[in-house]
Amino acid sequence: MSITRHPNFLRHLLLADGASCLAIGGALALGAGFVADWLGLPAGLLRAAGLVLLPFAAFVLFAARRPILSRSDVRLIIGCNAAWVAGSVLLLIGGFAAPTALGIAFVIAQAVIVAIMAELEAMGLRAAAPIPA
Template structure:
Protein backbone atom coordinates (compact mmCIF):
# COMPACT_ATOMS: atom_id res chain seq x y z
CA UNK A 1 0.00 0.00 0.00
CA UNK A 2 2.94 2.29 0.53
CA UNK A 3 3.94 2.07 -3.14
CA UNK A 4 0.31 2.62 -4.12
CA UNK A 5 0.06 5.70 -1.91
CA UNK A 6 3.30 7.19 -3.19
CA UNK A 7 2.47 6.61 -6.86
CA UNK A 8 -1.04 7.93 -6.29
CA UNK A 9 0.34 11.12 -4.70
CA UNK A 10 2.91 11.62 -7.46
CA UNK A 11 0.29 11.09 -10.17
CA UNK A 12 -2.14 13.41 -8.38
CA UNK A 13 0.38 16.24 -8.15
CA UNK A 14 1.59 15.66 -11.71
CA UNK A 15 -1.92 15.71 -13.16
CA UNK A 16 -3.11 18.68 -11.12
CA UNK A 17 0.02 20.75 -11.77
CA UNK A 18 0.60 19.64 -15.34
CA UNK A 19 -2.93 19.17 -16.64
CA UNK A 20 -2.46 21.57 -19.54
CA UNK A 21 0.81 20.00 -20.62
CA UNK A 22 -0.51 16.43 -20.37
CA UNK A 23 -3.67 17.51 -22.22
CA UNK A 24 -1.59 18.94 -25.07
CA UNK A 25 0.25 15.62 -25.44
CA UNK A 26 -2.68 13.23 -25.01
CA UNK A 27 -5.72 15.00 -26.39
CA UNK A 28 -7.48 14.44 -23.06
CA UNK A 29 -9.42 17.37 -21.57
CA UNK A 30 -7.29 19.46 -19.23
CA UNK A 31 -10.16 19.85 -16.78
CA UNK A 32 -10.58 16.10 -16.51
CA UNK A 33 -6.87 15.65 -15.85
CA UNK A 34 -6.78 18.48 -13.29
CA UNK A 35 -9.77 17.23 -11.30
CA UNK A 36 -8.61 13.62 -11.50
CA UNK A 37 -5.27 14.75 -10.09
CA UNK A 38 -6.91 16.63 -7.24
CA UNK A 39 -9.17 13.66 -6.49
CA UNK A 40 -6.13 11.41 -6.15
CA UNK A 41 -4.57 13.46 -3.34
CA UNK A 42 -6.95 12.51 -0.49
CA UNK A 43 -6.94 8.94 -1.78
CA UNK A 44 -3.14 8.93 -1.58
CA UNK A 45 -3.29 10.32 1.96
CA UNK A 46 -5.67 7.51 2.99
CA UNK A 47 -3.39 4.91 1.42
CA UNK A 48 -0.30 6.32 3.10
CA UNK A 49 -2.00 6.50 6.49
CA UNK A 50 -3.21 2.94 6.09
CA UNK A 51 0.25 1.75 5.02
CA UNK A 52 1.83 3.29 8.13
CA UNK A 53 -0.03 0.88 10.36
CA UNK A 54 1.89 -2.21 11.44
CA UNK A 55 -1.29 -4.17 10.76
CA UNK A 56 -3.62 -2.24 8.44
CA UNK A 57 -7.32 -2.86 8.93
CA UNK A 58 -8.94 -5.30 6.53
CA UNK A 59 -11.71 -2.78 5.87
CA UNK A 60 -9.22 -0.10 4.85
CA UNK A 61 -7.38 -2.58 2.62
CA UNK A 62 -10.63 -3.61 0.93
CA UNK A 63 -11.57 0.05 0.40
CA UNK A 64 -8.22 0.65 -1.30
CA UNK A 65 -8.52 -2.47 -3.46
CA UNK A 66 -12.10 -1.61 -4.46
CA UNK A 67 -11.12 1.98 -5.19
CA UNK A 68 -8.30 0.80 -7.42
CA UNK A 69 -10.61 -1.53 -9.30
CA UNK A 70 -13.14 1.29 -9.72
CA UNK A 71 -10.36 3.46 -11.16
CA UNK A 72 -9.45 0.72 -13.63
CA UNK A 73 -13.09 0.28 -14.65
CA UNK A 74 -13.47 4.04 -15.05
CA UNK A 75 -10.36 4.14 -17.20
CA UNK A 76 -11.67 1.39 -19.47
CA UNK A 77 -15.04 3.14 -19.76
CA UNK A 78 -13.27 6.40 -20.55
CA UNK A 79 -11.53 4.72 -23.47
CA UNK A 80 -14.57 2.86 -24.78
CA UNK A 81 -17.59 5.08 -24.09
CA UNK A 82 -16.68 7.97 -26.36
CA UNK A 83 -16.76 10.52 -23.54
CA UNK A 84 -13.36 11.84 -24.62
CA UNK A 85 -11.39 11.79 -27.86
CA UNK A 86 -7.76 11.16 -26.94
CA UNK A 87 -5.05 10.70 -29.51
CA UNK A 88 -2.95 7.51 -29.65
CA UNK A 89 -0.71 8.72 -26.83
CA UNK A 90 -3.82 9.52 -24.80
CA UNK A 91 -5.15 6.00 -25.20
CA UNK A 92 -1.73 4.62 -24.25
CA UNK A 93 -1.60 6.94 -21.21
CA UNK A 94 -5.00 5.74 -20.00
CA UNK A 95 -4.21 2.08 -20.66
CA UNK A 96 -0.78 2.11 -19.00
CA UNK A 97 -1.92 3.87 -15.85
CA UNK A 98 -4.95 1.56 -15.61
CA UNK A 99 -2.69 -1.48 -15.97
CA UNK A 100 -0.39 -0.15 -13.25
CA UNK A 101 -3.34 0.41 -10.91
CA UNK A 102 -4.70 -3.07 -11.68
CA UNK A 103 -1.29 -4.55 -10.85
CA UNK A 104 -1.17 -2.70 -7.53
CA UNK A 105 -4.70 -3.86 -6.68
CA UNK A 106 -3.74 -7.45 -7.47
CA UNK A 107 -0.63 -7.26 -5.29
CA UNK A 108 -2.67 -5.76 -2.44
CA UNK A 109 -5.35 -8.43 -2.81
CA UNK A 110 -2.78 -11.24 -2.71
CA UNK A 111 -1.09 -9.70 0.34
CA UNK A 112 -4.43 -9.37 2.12
CA UNK A 113 -5.30 -12.97 1.30
CA UNK A 114 -1.91 -14.15 2.57
CA UNK A 115 -2.35 -12.20 5.82
CA UNK A 116 -5.85 -13.61 6.25
CA UNK A 117 -4.58 -17.17 5.74
CA UNK A 118 -1.76 -16.63 8.23
CA UNK A 119 -4.20 -15.30 10.83
CA UNK A 120 -6.55 -18.28 10.42
Protein backbone atom coordinates in the same frame (compact mmCIF):
# COMPACT_ATOMS: atom_id res chain seq x y z
CA MET B 1 8.26 -18.66 1.49
CA SER B 2 6.15 -16.82 -1.07
CA ILE B 3 6.88 -13.12 -1.39
CA THR B 4 3.23 -12.37 -0.62
CA ARG B 5 3.73 -14.03 2.78
CA HIS B 6 6.56 -11.68 3.73
CA PRO B 7 5.39 -9.81 6.83
CA ASN B 8 5.87 -6.40 5.21
CA PHE B 9 4.77 -7.24 1.65
CA LEU B 10 1.32 -5.66 1.92
CA ARG B 11 2.55 -2.65 3.88
CA HIS B 12 5.31 -1.93 1.34
CA LEU B 13 2.86 -2.39 -1.53
CA LEU B 14 0.45 0.09 0.05
CA LEU B 15 3.28 2.57 0.55
CA ALA B 16 4.21 2.24 -3.13
CA ASP B 17 0.56 2.64 -4.13
CA GLY B 18 0.16 5.76 -2.01
CA ALA B 19 3.43 7.29 -3.20
CA SER B 20 2.61 6.66 -6.86
CA CYS B 21 -0.88 8.15 -6.43
CA LEU B 22 0.65 11.18 -4.74
CA ALA B 23 3.16 11.63 -7.57
CA ILE B 24 0.74 11.21 -10.48
CA GLY B 25 -2.00 13.12 -8.65
CA GLY B 26 0.30 16.07 -8.08
CA ALA B 27 1.58 15.94 -11.65
CA LEU B 28 -1.92 15.86 -13.10
CA ALA B 29 -3.28 18.53 -10.76
CA LEU B 30 -0.43 20.90 -11.53
CA GLY B 31 0.43 19.99 -15.11
CA ALA B 32 -2.89 19.12 -16.73
CA GLY B 33 -2.70 22.12 -19.05
CA PHE B 34 0.74 21.10 -20.28
CA VAL B 35 -0.17 17.54 -21.28
CA ALA B 36 -3.83 17.86 -22.28
CA ASP B 37 -3.10 18.51 -25.98
CA TRP B 38 -0.52 15.70 -26.18
CA LEU B 39 -2.93 13.23 -24.59
CA GLY B 40 -6.06 14.51 -26.32
CA LEU B 41 -7.82 14.60 -22.97
CA PRO B 42 -9.53 17.66 -21.47
CA ALA B 43 -7.34 19.55 -19.01
CA GLY B 44 -10.27 19.75 -16.60
CA LEU B 45 -10.63 15.97 -16.59
CA LEU B 46 -6.91 15.47 -16.01
CA ARG B 47 -6.86 18.08 -13.23
CA ALA B 48 -9.93 16.54 -11.58
CA ALA B 49 -8.33 13.09 -11.75
CA GLY B 50 -5.22 14.48 -10.10
CA LEU B 51 -7.22 16.19 -7.38
CA VAL B 52 -9.13 12.95 -6.68
CA LEU B 53 -5.87 11.05 -6.35
CA LEU B 54 -4.42 13.35 -3.69
CA PRO B 55 -6.81 12.54 -0.82
CA PHE B 56 -6.82 8.89 -1.91
CA ALA B 57 -3.01 8.88 -1.70
CA ALA B 58 -3.20 10.41 1.77
CA PHE B 59 -5.63 7.70 2.89
CA VAL B 60 -3.50 4.89 1.44
CA LEU B 61 -0.37 6.26 3.08
CA PHE B 62 -2.23 6.68 6.39
CA ALA B 63 -3.53 3.11 6.19
CA ALA B 64 -0.07 1.76 5.34
CA ARG B 65 1.57 3.57 8.28
CA ARG B 66 -0.86 2.34 10.92
CA PRO B 67 0.76 -0.06 13.41
CA ILE B 68 -1.74 -2.76 12.44
CA LEU B 69 -3.16 -2.87 8.92
CA SER B 70 -6.94 -2.88 8.73
CA ARG B 71 -8.52 -5.43 6.39
CA SER B 72 -11.42 -3.08 5.73
CA ASP B 73 -9.03 -0.26 4.79
CA VAL B 74 -7.16 -2.56 2.40
CA ARG B 75 -10.42 -3.81 0.88
CA LEU B 76 -11.53 -0.20 0.34
CA ILE B 77 -8.22 0.61 -1.34
CA ILE B 78 -8.54 -2.43 -3.60
CA GLY B 79 -12.11 -1.42 -4.47
CA CYS B 80 -11.07 2.14 -5.28
CA ASN B 81 -8.28 0.85 -7.50
CA ALA B 82 -10.76 -1.42 -9.29
CA ALA B 83 -13.12 1.54 -9.78
CA TRP B 84 -10.22 3.57 -11.23
CA VAL B 85 -9.51 0.81 -13.75
CA ALA B 86 -13.20 0.61 -14.69
CA GLY B 87 -13.31 4.39 -15.11
CA SER B 88 -10.26 4.27 -17.33
CA VAL B 89 -11.90 1.67 -19.56
CA LEU B 90 -15.10 3.72 -19.71
CA LEU B 91 -13.10 6.79 -20.67
CA LEU B 92 -11.69 4.95 -23.66
CA ILE B 93 -14.85 3.21 -24.86
CA GLY B 94 -17.47 5.72 -23.77
CA GLY B 95 -16.72 8.46 -26.26
CA PHE B 96 -16.25 11.09 -23.52
CA ALA B 97 -13.00 12.25 -25.08
CA ALA B 98 -10.94 11.76 -28.20
CA PRO B 99 -7.53 10.80 -26.86
CA THR B 100 -4.49 10.76 -29.11
CA ALA B 101 -2.46 7.58 -29.52
CA LEU B 102 -0.28 8.82 -26.67
CA GLY B 103 -3.41 9.48 -24.59
CA ILE B 104 -4.73 5.98 -25.25
CA ALA B 105 -1.34 4.51 -24.31
CA PHE B 106 -1.25 6.63 -21.13
CA VAL B 107 -4.75 5.59 -20.04
CA ILE B 108 -4.10 1.91 -20.78
CA ALA B 109 -0.68 1.91 -19.09
CA GLN B 110 -1.89 3.51 -15.88
CA ALA B 111 -4.98 1.26 -15.80
CA VAL B 112 -2.83 -1.86 -16.19
CA ILE B 113 -0.47 -0.69 -13.43
CA VAL B 114 -3.39 0.07 -11.11
CA ALA B 115 -4.99 -3.32 -11.90
CA ILE B 116 -1.73 -5.11 -11.11
CA MET B 117 -1.40 -3.14 -7.88
CA ALA B 118 -4.96 -4.06 -6.86
CA GLU B 119 -4.36 -7.74 -7.61
CA LEU B 120 -1.10 -7.76 -5.65
CA GLU B 121 -2.84 -6.04 -2.74
CA ALA B 122 -5.59 -8.67 -2.84
CA MET B 123 -2.97 -11.44 -2.89
CA GLY B 124 -1.15 -9.80 0.02
CA LEU B 125 -4.38 -9.48 1.96
CA ARG B 126 -5.22 -13.16 1.43
CA ALA B 127 -1.71 -14.22 2.46
CA ALA B 128 -1.49 -11.92 5.47
CA ALA B 129 -1.73 -13.25 8.96
CA PRO B 130 -5.12 -12.49 10.47
CA ILE B 131 -5.43 -8.76 10.98
CA PRO B 132 -8.38 -6.85 12.45
CA ALA B 133 -11.37 -6.10 10.28
